[in-house]
Amino acid sequence: MTVRARIEATLRDNLSPDRLEVIDESQHHAGHQPDITGTGETHMRVRIVSPAFAGKSRLDRHRAVNALLKPELDAGLHALAVEAAAPGEATRW
Known part of the structure; x- marks a missing residue:
C-alpha cells in the first residue's frame, strides 16, 4: 500500500470525512535536500472536510x-500540509 493510500x-x-483529497506533491520538492529526489512519497497535502x-x-x-x-x-514522510474544515465552512478548494 502506498503512503497516500x-x-x-x-x-x-x-x-469520517465528507470530503478528502490527499495530493502527492513530492515532485515539486526535488533537490530541497540531498536525499529528496522527487521520486518518493515525501511531501503530501491533505484537504479534508x-x-x-x-x-x-x-x-x-x-x-x-x-x-x-x-x-x-x-x-519518513518529510512534509505534510493540512487544509482542514468543518462542514459548511468555506474552503479555497
Missing part, C-alpha cells in the same frame, strides 16, 4: 491530523 485510509477510518473539526481551532485540527499520521511522519 495509507493516509487516506487512516483519515477515513478516524475522521470533517464533522470532527466542528468547533475546533485551526491548530487543533492540524494537531488531530498530525497525531493520526504520526506513524507516516516517523517512517
